[in-house]
Amino acid sequence: MDGMVPQPRLSLRPFSPAQVANAVERSHFRLCLVLVLLSLVCFLPGFSSLQPMDRDEPRYAQASKQMLETHEFVDIRFQDEARHKKPVGIYWLQSATVSIGEALGVPEARTTIALYRIPSLLGALAAVLLTYWASLAFLGRRGAFLAAALMATSVILMVEARLAKTDAVLTACSVAVMGGLARAYLSRGAGVLPRRTLGIFWLGFAAGILVKGPLVLMFAGLTAAILSYRDRSARWLLTLRPGLGALFTLLVVLPWFVAIAIKSGGAFYSEAVGHDMLGKVGTAQRYHWAPPGFYLLAFFATFWPGAVFAAIAAPFAWQHRREDAVAFCLAWIVPSWLVFEAVPTKLPHYVMPLYPAIAVITVIAVLRHFVGPHRPAAKISTVLIPLIPVGLMVGLSAVNWSLDHTLPYRGLPATAAASLIALYAWRLFVRNQVVRSLWLGFASAACLSVGVFGFAQLDLRSLKLSPRLAEVARNMSCENPLVATLGYREPSLVFLTGTNLEMLETGEEASAFLRQGGCRLVFVEKRFENAFRAENERLGLHPALSTRIAGFNINSGRRLDIGAYAVEP
The missing domain is CATH 1.20.5 (Single alpha-helices involved in coiled-coils or other helix-helix interfaces)
Structure with missing residues (x-):
């Protein structure tokens, strides 16, 4: 009708993905929140239901559990064996999270593997967020987000976030150090670094040493040496305040390193350096031997889904190696990667602290339209x-x-x-x-x-042998049974059944264990049962066969059939 004022129409169209992306990119907080949510989706499924993964994870968890049992927080032990391989940092973190779990009333907190995994989960989250922070030295917000998302979704970090070991925390410490080093290098000549950058750098450096010894020093030292040679000057390192930083590092790490030297009579250093570190270089640790090139092949699985994008971006890194950002990333990756490839002992997670630099180069190449179907193959x-x-x-x-x-x-x-x-x-x-x-x-x-x-x-x-065996021990009618095992010796069984689990060598020892009386349970792998039964007949013992547990041991590569034999008062 004439004279009526037209009413504005309400648009019911949803926001486009581009609009949502632009809204999120306006804030570092929003981008980090999205990264945390993405990381949790990738890290949390199975976090508490996945059994302790032999052999390294339950060794760490058991040593942390024994710290709580004995109140000995300097020496590191697995049962009666000194575990002088890595510094104490991760054991302290695991003991703290379990203590908090106990205080909050978590049932059976000390045998709940998820509590021991919390430091790794937090380390993996920190690695993702620190990758975002480190990438901002090279990229804008969108690019830094993509680099951090490549880390969050990488197969290797998804695995390590679920394992109560050192590697996720080490990666976080390494990215903190390298992000600070990148800012010092790219702003050389600018004078003073922000206090936040210095704090992140030196805290990551000290924590990295307390968690896994000299690896953080290797990553930063090789990178700094190559870049200083490139510039014919190392003066840019002075902006990191090395004097004050070294003093802070010593205050953090020296007390425990002195205490363990006194406690072990120097045995920690001979074991950690002489056997663990030099053993990896020599022939002492043949179990994890692999030829050079192993990490390159493993990379395509461990850094999925970003690995193939990174492979396509490799020529870009060579063509633009004179650019400061690319030069820094290459100095971060190449020398340490070559060291790992040269060492005979190899495990896929060793090179994980180098992956953030690969993510940065990959994203730079993607955003410059170098990566695409036009590249060869x-x-x-x-x-x-x-x-x-x-x-x-x-x-x-x-x-x-x-x-x-x-x-x-x-x-x-x-x-x-x-x-x-x-x-x-x-x-x-x-x-x-x-x-x-x-x-x-x-x-x-x-x-x-x-x-x-x-x-x-x-x-x-079939892969959950230790949890099923531990359930047999928990279901015995008598309380606090003494438990032993013959033929199956995985650390996860020690963690789940108790520190006092006895490791037996022969069927005769298994019979002697039961003969001592009281409430006792012994697990006997089928290969040893004939000798075990013969000794029982000789001694006049008649233990009850509670159940049989069949499964597959990944570490030995064998199917196992284990009988659970019990005597009760």
Whole structure:
């Protein structure tokens, strides 16, 4: 009608992804919040339900548990054996989280492996957020977010966030140190670094030494040496206030290093340096031997979904090696990587502290449109994007069927979703939508975490030998049974059944253990049962066969059949 004022229309259209991204990018807090949420989706599934993973994780957890049992917080022990391999930092962190759990009323806190994993979870979260902070020295907010997301979704960090070991915390310390070193180098000549940067650098440095000894010093020292040679000057390092920083580091680390030297009579240093460190260089630790090139091959699985993007970006790093940002990242990666490749003892997580630098170079190359289907063999090589989730889905199904004659049904929907998303990510890459392909890679990794760690591992019952054996001990009708084991000697069984678990060598020893009377339980692996039964007959013992536990020991690569024999008063 004439004279009526037109009313504005209400738009019901949702915000576009670009609008949401722009809104999030306006704030460091919002970006970090998204990174934390992404990390938690990748790190938390299976965090408490995954059994203690032999052999390293339960060794750390058991040593921390013994600190609480004995109130001895200087010496590190696994049962009666001195564990003089790594400094004390991670054991203190684990003991603290378990003590907090006990104070909050967590039932059976000292045998709850999730409590011992909390420092690793916090270390992994810190590694992601510190990667964002370190990347801001080279990139804008969007690029720093992508680099941190590559770390959050990487397979190796998803694994280490769930294991009560040193490596996630070490990575966080290393990124803190390298982020500070990057700011000192890229701002050389500017005069003074902010106090926050100095604090992060030196706190990471001191904590890194207390957690895993000299590795942080190696990462920073090799990088600084190469960059100083490049510039023909090391004066830029003075902005890090090395005098005050060294004093702070000594105040943090020296008390324990002096205390353990006195306590062990110097044995800690001979073991940690002479056996553990030099053993890795020599031939003392042949169990983890691998040829040079191992880390390069493992990288394509451990840094998925970012690995193939990083491989395509490798020529970019060489072409732009004279740029300060790229030069710093290469100095961070190359010398330490070569050291690790030269050392005969190799494990995939050793190079994890170098991955943030690889993420930074990868993102720089992506944002400059270097990475794309136009690169040689890129369309074919990016088949790796869907290959990892598809391979895990098929592989876990095959393992589950082989061991337990069933399929991991609970995990299949999420692993199938991860595979389909990764296939679509591959399609987007081929269509030159590289950043969108990256984002779908993050989504695929999140689904993979839920499928593999959250659900599929629950169905792999044959791999859960120690929890099933420990359950037998808990279900005995008498209280506080004395427990021994013959033929199955994994540290996880010590952690779950108790520090006093006896490790036996022969069937005769198993019979003698039961003969001592009281409430006793012995686990006897099938290979030793004939000798065990013969000795029982000779002694006139008639222990009850409580149950049999069959499963597969990953470390020995053998199927095991274990009988649980009990005597009760």
